[in-house]
Amino acid sequence: MTDRIRRAACRCGQLRITCTGEPVRVSVCHCRNCKARSGSAFAVQARFPAECVRTEGEAKMWQQAGDSGNVADFFFCGECGSTLWFRNRPQLDTCAVPLGNFEPGHGFDLQFSVYEERQEPWVSIIGDAVERYD
Numbered sequence: 001m002t003d004r005i006r007r008a009a010c011r012c013g014q015l016r017i018t019c020t021g022e023p024v025r026v027s028v029c030h031c032r033n034c035k036a037r038s039g040s041a042f043a044v045q046a047r048f049p050a051e052c053v054r055t056e057g058e059a060k061m062w063q064q065a066g067d068s069g070n071v072a073d074f075f076f077c078g079e080c081g082s083t084l085w086f087r088n089r090p091q092l093d094t095c096a097v098p099l100g101n102f103e104p105g106h107g108f109d110l111q112f113s114v115y116e117e118r119q120e121p122w123v124s125i126i127g128d129a130v131e132r133y134d
C-alpha cells in the first residue's frame with residue numbers, strides 16, 4: 001500500500017506543501033490566537049511529522065508566544081498572506097497545516113476539539129469520536 005499524498009497551497013498558489021501519509025493529529029482550536037490567525041470563529045489543522053512534508057515556494061516566518069508561553073513559528077505567503085503551516089516550539093518535529101488550504105477531497109476526520117471554554121456560543125463541533133478539552 002502506498003502512502004496517501006495530500007496537497008495544500010496558499011490562496012495565490014506560489015506557496016505549496018505536500019503531505020505524505022496520515023496526520024498524527026487533526027484538531028479544531030477555539031483559542032484566541034487561532035481565531036485571529038484564521039480570521040474565523042475557530043481554526044482546524046492537520047499535524048504531520050516534519051519529515052512527511054515537503055514545501056515549495058517562498059515563505060515568510062513570524063513568531064508568536066501562545067497562552068502556554070511556548071513560541072510558535074508561522075510560515076505564510078508574502079504575496080497573498082495565507083499561513084500555510086506552523087510549528088509549536090519545542091516540538092519542531094511536527095508541522096500543522098490549516099485544513100482549509102488542502103485540495104477538496106482530503107478526507108480528514110476530526111480527532112480533537114481544544115479550548116472549548118473559548119468556543120463561540122453558536123458553534124457546535126459534532127461527532128462522538130471527537131475528544132474535547134477546555
Ligand SMILES: [Zn+2]
Nearest residue numbers: 010012077080
Ligand atoms: Zn500566496
Ligand SMILES: [Zn+2]
Nearest residue numbers: 029030031034
Ligand atoms: Zn489555538
